Amino acid sequence: MKQWPNGVKCVVLITVDSDVTGNEIGKGLDPDGAHALGAYSAKRGLPRLLDIFARQQIPATVFFGGYDAEQSPELVQRIIAEGHEVAAHGYLHESWDVSLQEEDQLLRKTHEIITRIAGTPPLGWRSPGGQKSAQTLAVLRELGYLYDSSDKDYDGPYPAVVRGEPSDAMVEIPNITSTLDDYYMYDNGAASTDELLRLWKEEFDALYHTAGYFITTCHSRSGRGSGLPARARVLDRLIDHIKRYPDVQFSRLSDLARWCLDPAHGFMNPATRLGGRK
Amino acid sequence: MSTHLAASEPFVWPEGVQAAASVTVNFAGESVEHRTMDLPLWGRNAHGRYGAQQGVYNLLDLFARYSVKATFFIGGWDAERYPKAMTAIDTAGHEIAGQGYLYEDFSQLSPDEQRMALELSDSAHERVFGRKPLGFRAPDRLMSRDTRALLAERGYRYDASYCDDDQPYAVDFDDQRLAELPIHEPWIDKLYYEKYRTARVVTDSFLDEFDATYAIGGLFSLAIHPRGDYGSGRGARVRALEPVLRSFQEHPRLWLATCGELADWVLR
Numbered sequence: 272m273k274q275w276p277n278g279v280k281c282v283v284l285i286t287v288d289s290d291v292t293g294n295e296i297g298k299g300l301d302p303d304g305a306h307a308l309g310a311y312s313a314k315r316g317l318p319r320l321l322d323i324f325a326r327q328q329i330p331a332t333v334f335f336g337g338y339d340a341e342q343s344p345e346l347v348q349r350i351i352a353e354g355h356e357v358a359a360h361g362y363l364h365e366s367w368d369v370s371l372q373e374e375d376q377l378l379r380k381t382h383e384i385i386t387r388i389a390g391t392p393p394l395g396w397r398s399p400g401g402q403k404s405a406q407t408l409a410v411l412r413e414l415g416y417l418y419d420s421s422d423k424d425y426d427g428p429y430p431a432v433v434r435g436e437p438s439d440a441m442v443e444i445p446n447i448t449s450t451l452d453d454y455y456m457y458d459n460g461a462a463s464t465d466e467l468l469r470l471w472k473e474e475f476d477a478l479y480h481t482a483g484y485f486i487t488t489c490h491s492r493s494g495r496g497s498g499l500p501a502r503a504r505v506l507d508r509l510i511d512h513i514k515r516y517p518d519v520q521f522s523r524l525s526d527l528a529r530w531c532l533d534p535a536h537g538f539m540n541p542a543t544r545l546g547g548r549k
Numbered sequence: 550m551s552t553h554l555a556a557s558e559p560f561v562w563p564e565g566v567q568a569a570a571s572v573t574v575n576f577a578g579e580s581v582e583h584r585t586m587d588l589p590l591w592g593r594n595a596h597g598r599y600g601a602q603q604g605v606y607n608l609l610d611l612f613a614r615y616s617v618k619a620t621f622f623i624g625g626w627d628a629e630r631y632p633k634a635m636t637a638i639d640t641a642g643h644e645i646a647g648q649g650y651l652y653e654d655f656s657q658l659s660p661d662e663q664r665m666a667l668e669l670s671d672s673a674h675e676r677v678f679g680r681k682p683l684g685f686r687a688p689d690r691l692m693s694r695d696t697r698a699l700l701a702e703r704g705y706r707y708d709a710s711y712c713d714d715d716q717p718y719a720v721d722f723d724d725q726r727l728a729e730l731p732i733h734e735p736w737i738d739k740l741y742y743e744k745y746r747t748a749r750v751v752t753d754s755f756l757d758e759f760d761a762t763y764a765i766g767g768l769f770s771l772a773i774h775p776r777g778d779y780g781s782g783r784g785a786r787v788r789a790l791e792p793v794l795r796s797f798q799e800h801p802r803l804w805l806a807t808c809g810e811l812a813d814w815v816l817r
């Protein structure tokens with residue numbers, strides 16, 4: 272028997288990877304011309320999505336790179352002030368392998384930056400390119416993180432695997448490739464807004480009736496993301512659509528992680544937990 | 550020039566205008582192929598030639614039917630290679646702007662190399678059209694942090710390559726001011742056709758992107774190519790633009806302007 276916070280039928284997790292100019296700086300590209308996609312995120316895309324979340328009165332989780340947080344502290348603070356969560360997303364969007372020593376330094380550096388700017392430590396992390404090392408989650412756990420949202424391997428949260436063992440203090444909250452706005456759709460798929468809205472509605476309906484777990488990852492950049500006016504409107508319409516379903520709860524990832532970690536819910540107990548790792 | 554991350558001031562359009570749009574054409578003739586291959590360019594490598602000897606005329610006919618004045622971004626090498634097409638564009642009253650010399654990737658050039666490409670382009674435009682271009686869009690919008698300063702230095706009035714705002718804005722250099730007219734990926738035909746999408750998808754996307762940009766009072770810049778591969782110069786792809794041009798006409802508070810006219814407004 273499935274259990275969710277407040278006994279709802281489906282949890283809905285709206286996440287935004289803010290991806291400002293750090294993505295290009297990290298690759299050695301000038302963030303100019305066609306590579307100014309990230310500047311749009313800070314100037315227009317992210318403020319537009321935050322306006323939508325405010326009007327819809329839903330909480331969201333926004334992933335920020337350390338470099339980007341340093342460049343746009345007022346945006347980080349606005350996200351916190353409006354009741355959303357800021358989580359960590361690399362320093363310069365390192366979507367490549369880094370040495371273990373460098374990785375350790377970058378995780379700590381970004382953690383310090385976000386903590387200082389947001390006034391509260393980040394509780395979650397998402398790998399910029401989806402990869403992790405054997406030590407990533409151990410370092411994050413040591414820093415007090417409650418969840419990772421990098422893996423794409425299950426239709427629901429499960430106890431994160433830290434140093435090879437299921438953790439009793441950290442949760443994996445998978446993000447799903449098929450509900451990304453960019454990878455299959457706006458980016459490689461060159462999808463129209465209609466196509467993404469239809470896909471999102473179909474995915475939501477299927478997951479509402481099965482896993483009870485819907486997570487979407489949006490990007491607030493120009494071009495491949497949901498920051499432009501027509502694309503932000505698609506996300507707005509998805510939220511309208513989801514709200515028509517009964518027993519749905521929009522949640523920040525940290526709130527879901529805390530619920531999972533609460534011993535009263537038995538989630539972290541291998542014998543009784545929801546799902547269970549295959 | 551550091552990148553600005555703060556939003557611009559709310560933009561003011563002329564009296565009675567709710568939003569603006571421009572129709573821009575990236576000419577991208579055989580210069581695209583010639584950069585990496587030796588002439589002559591036969592067979593499947595003739596997509597740029599299709600644009601120059603057929604696609605551009607199809608687009609000019611379309612613009613005439615809808616009374617659209619467009620802005621054509623044309624590299625210097627292409628301008629000299631296709632005198633007949635250049636005359637057709639110019640005499641139809643469209644704006645002609647620059648796009649480098651031989652479709653260079655400006656993001657990979659040093660400032661001096663960029664100056665050289667702009668010099669070659671400017672002098673080719675002078676020979677072909679009798680005047681230098683006042684506006685610029687980098688080939689594939691690829692440019693370095695120095696490019697806009699170099700444009701200002703040469704007396705250009707605007708760039709139309711960045712994707713960092715919903716509205717035009719001004720960039721100040723030492724004693725020069727340059728207008729930026731932003732353009733976004735989903736407003737460019739190439740981004741769909743090179744990923745094997747159909748004309749129907751392009752129409753749907755352009756219509757919705759325009760509708761939402763109009764609603765927020767921004768600038769919508771349609772960007773198309775006459776080319777045979779990823780362009781809009783042929784058959785159903787030309788027709789795919791008609792609903793968009795009709796939608797422009799159905800918005801009475803839309804200012805459909807050339808890039809030069811928009812730059813004049815920004816720099817007024």
